[in-house]
Amino acid sequence: xxxxxxxxxxxxxxxxxxxxxxxxxxxxxxxxxxxxxxxxxxxxxxxxxxxxxxxxxxxxxxxxxxxxxxxxxxxxxxxxxxxxxxxxxxxxxxxxxxxxxxxxxxxxxxxxxxxxxxxxxxxxxxxxxxxxxxxxxxxxxxxxxxxxxxxxxxxxxxxxxxxxxxxxxxxxxxxxxxxxxxxxxxxxxxxxxxxxxxxxxxxxxxxxxxxxxxxxxxxxxxxxxxxxxxxxxxxxxxxxxxxxxxxxxxxxxxxxxxxxxxxxxxxxxxxxxxxxxxxxxxxxxxxxxxxxxxxxxxxxx
Ligand SMILES: [Zn+2]
Numbered sequence: 228x229x230x231x232x233x234x235x236x237x238x239x240x241x242x243x244x245x246x247x248x249x250x251x252x253x254x255x256x257x258x259x260x261x262x263x264x265x266x267x268x269x270x271x272x273x274x275x276x277x278x279x280x281x282x283x284x285x286x287x288x289x290x291x292x293x294x295x296x297x298x299x300x301x302x303x304x305x306x307x308x309x310x311x312x313x314x315x316x317x318x319x320x321x322x323x324x325x326x327x328x329x330x331x332x333x334x335x336x337x338x339x340x341x342x343x344x345x346x347x348x349x350x351x352x353x354x355x356x357x358x359x360x361x362x363x364x365x366x367x368x369x370x371x372x373x374x375x376x377x378x379x380x381x382x383x384x385x386x387x388x389x390x391x392x393x394x395x396x397x398x399x400x401x402x403x404x405x406x407x408x409x410x411x412x413x414x415x416x417x418x419x420x421x422x423x424x425x426x427x428x429x430x431x432x433x434x435x436x437x438x439x440x441x442x443x444x445x446x447x448x449x450x451x452x453x454x455x456x457x458x459x460x461x462x463x464x465x466x467x468x469x470x471x472x473x474x475x476x477x478x479x480x481x482x483x484x485x486x487x488x489x490x491x492x493x494x495x496x497x498x499x500x501x502x503x504x505x506x507x508x509x510x511x512x513x514x515x516x517x518x519x520x521x522x523x524x525x526x527x528x
Contacts, residue, residue: 228253231279232520233270234288234334234512235259237305237361241516242270244277247524249345253277254513261308263317271321284328286519287314288337290362295331295378304396305361330522334358334515336381338473338508339366340373341518346509347471355461356508357383357454360474362396363404366518369465384408386457403457407450407483409476419446433479444482451483455490462495462503473508480507 228244228251236259243254255273260266274285291303291310298315315329322329332340339356342348348356352371358364363384367374374380384404385397392401393411405411409429416423416432419442423429435443461467472480484505491503508514 228278229283230286230520230523231274231277231283232286232288232337232516232518232522233274234337234515234519235306235309236290236334236512236515239512240266240270241512242273242277243513243516243520244279245517245520252517254516259306259308263308263312266308267314267317267321271318274322279322281323282325282328284330284523285318285322285324286330286332286337286522287318288332288334288515288519289314290334290364292379293331293333298326298329298331300331330519332519332522333364333366333379335364336366336373336375337516337518337522338364338510338514339368339381339471339518340521341510341514341516342471342473342508343368343371343373343518344521344524345517346514347506351469353465353467354469354471355381355383355458355467356471356473356514357458357477358474359407359409359472359476361408361410363402363408364474367461367465383457383461386460388453388456403454407454407457409474412446412450412476412479415450416446421446429476429479433482436479436482447479447482448486448489451486452490452493453486454483455487455492456494457490458487459491459494462491462499466499468499468502469504469506471506471508473511473514477507480505 240257245252303309356366365381365383367381389401395402395405413423436447
């Protein structure tokens with residue numbers, strides 16, 4: 228196991244080691260803490276326990292905005308302890324690595340790389356991975372390569388669906404994230420008089436949506452349609468036919484699918500109908516660290 232990856236999330240920090248041919252892997256999870264130094268110490272010792280030795284590079288997937296070259300997090304609205312953190316220097320120092328050997332990547336991009344390498348995207352050249360969680364992230368793969376643009380490509384979560392819609396964490400309004408994230412789904416359920424406060428409530432709503440017609444199915448269709456209207460932008464611009472869905476809320480994909488197809492059909496130019504594939508990602512919560520580790524692969528196919 229010679230490739231090492233870390234996925235920094237809100238509820239857990241996942242890390243692991245994987246063989247360069249993907250044949251074997253081992254993974255750990257750490258509880259997050261607001262104390263960055265504690266987290267970094269725990270992370271460095273967990274990596275060493277997994278067999279990390281210099282000069283093996285470490286890939287780190289993170290939510291938010293960061294400076295790839297400087298290895299510094301600029302903003303991370305959901306993880307305040309990360310903001311301003313020079314995670315590249317901090318982690319490389321603890322692991323006796325050159326700073327450039329700690330490579331940062333956006334968490335959804337890392338998950339897309341993971342799915343491309345060992346998951347649902349293995350046989351795909353072109354797809355968008357959409358992570359449905361507290362926020363909505365996106366990782367765009369074209370021609371078998373992750374597309375970064377100037378650094379922020381693939382952010383489907385901030386494609387505007389409804390300019391008059393609810394405010395979004397990015398400062399805009401009516402983004403996909405403000406309408407179709409797990410948090411948005413909770414808000415919309417509460418507004419529709421459905422229970423959504425407690426953990427597990429979204430799963431319950433999905434179960435009811437599956438069971439038969441009713442307000443839960445209506446809500447799932449409405450959320451799916453807004454998501455589909457956002458995906459229509461990717462279909463129109465790139466003629467993408469394949470979308471992979473990760474993140475906790477993707478467990479409800481089957482209940483959202485009719486709405487998603489409706490939303491795409493409504494807004495995309497030309498009828499692509501059944502050629503649009505909507506699939507759940509395969510690696511689940513491991514996609515992020517696996518993809519972050521894949522940054523260390525010399526070439527990806
Ligand atoms: Zn936004």
